[in-house]
Amino acid sequence: MSRPVIWIPRRLSDATLDRARRDYEVILKDEDTAGTADEIIALSAKVDGMIPCHSEHFSADVVGRLDPRLKIVANHSVGLDHCDIPALKSKGITVTNTPDVLTDATAELAMLLMLGAARHAVAGDRVVRSGAWDFWSPAFMVGKQVTGSRLGIVGMGGVGRALARKARGLDMEIHYHNRTRLAPELEGGATYHDSLDSLLEVSDFLSLNCPATAESTGMMNAERLAKLPAGAVLVNAARGSLVDETALVEAIESGHLAAAGLDCFVTEPGGNPDFARFDNIFMMPHVGSATVKTRDAMGFRALDNLDAFYRGETPGDAQ
The missing domain is CATH 3.40.50.720 (NAD(P)-binding Rossmann-like Domain)
Structure with missing residues (x-):
């Protein structure tokens, strides 16, 4: 046969x-x-x-x-x-x-994006690699502390829950929005928000871990980005279509967002060349599962x- x-x-x-x-x-x-x-x-x-x-x-x-x-x-x-x-x-x-x-590998990548964006990984690597590091001050490359911050997770499927487990190791306070509330044993003490807007208001860091659907396309638009606390960090290790990239650039330029960590983009491969202007946008080329x-x-x-x-x-x- x-x-x-x-x-x-x-x-x-x-x-x-x-x-x-x-x-x-x-x-x-x-x-x-x-x-x-x-x-x-x-x-x-x-x-x-x-x-x-x-x-x-x-x-x-x-x-x-x-x-x-x-x-x-x-x-x-x-x-x-x-x-x-x-x-x-x-x-x-x-x-x-x-x-x-690929749950754990993708959650690891989301953690990398969050830490890299918060702690000036792009600028720090560049200044050392180029040989331009000739200065130090208490005000030099001061970033946003992850430990003890509030992490909002959009989509508490396998990746979202794995990210929450890892984030608890940094003593982060976990909040999430999902289509339905998880059972207590799956929540692990996380706080459920029945609306996305409610989650945004408390998220020092916001991680997108939901699928791309007709309803979720462009959901992080200018209005929703504005609902995040000033100085928040956006992380996207899911799908590029979830984010209005023009609105993201505006939020970074205005300083409302402190930084962003992105593994996915509306245009792939290639990404968004406008993002390259910003050292506080830490990017990877859609490699969340690449182990x-x-x-x-x-x-x-x-x-x-x-x-x-x-x-x-x-x-x-x-x-």
């Missing part, structure tokens, strides 16, 4: 590729670049399944042109905003993702979903 043929458009971890090649006929792109709409459509006639990343977009138009041979899209990502899930389902294509396994352990776990989770599908079972992460 021939093995299913799968397409892997990006360079996944070595362990993932070894396992995939063991169990499937694998078509791997020569270059580690995002799969285009034309590539996705063309390959759909040659493969039974795909393991795309967030960089491959399955819009309604693309899905409408997919070959009937393609039966499963086993995403190597948690987020699914790059997939038109109703369109894929209507085409009879199973869609899966890789939740849970060896997590990349292996994400790849194996995608393969677990493929394995279940080809055993005739419903994958555990089917949408």
Whole structure:
């Protein structure tokens, strides 16, 4: 019996590729670049399944042109905003993702963003690296203390809860807004806010850890940024579309926000070149899950979903 043929458009971890090649006929792109709409459509006639990343977009138009041979899209990502899930389902294509396994790595990155933004990591690294550090004063690079501050978390899913656990190690006071209140054992003593505006008013640091949806797109606009306490720090390790980037620049320029830590942007790859003007915007290139352990776990989770599908079972992460 021939093995299913799968397409892997990006360079996944070595362990993932070894396992995939063991169990499937694998078509791997020569270059580690995002799969285009034309590539996705063309390959759909040659493969039974795909393991795309967030960089491959399955819009309604693309899905409408997919070959009937393609039966499963086993995403190597948690987020699914790059997939038109109703369109894929209507085409009879199973869609899966890789939740849970990148929780701690992404929460670690959010902590890095928060600390780096609060303590002038961009300017500090530059002055030392350039050899320009020839001065010291008690007023030199005075930042915002994280320990004991109030952390507001928007979205208390797995990443939000992991961030809260880590932040408690810094004696932070945890507040959160979620669609529904968590059970007491999951709250861990955090204070629930039934409205986003209520959370904003008490957040010395605000971390966005919610999915991108039609309702959440642009939710951190000028009006909401203004509701944060003066000198607050915004952290986004979720999706760039959550933030109105023009409003963020204005809040930084006015001094209302002390700093921002960003791992994601409206335009990816590339980011927002206007942010580069500000040493108090600490940026990473959307690498929240980029650890060896997590990349292996994400790849194996995608393969677990493929394995279940080809055993005739419903994958555990089917949408």
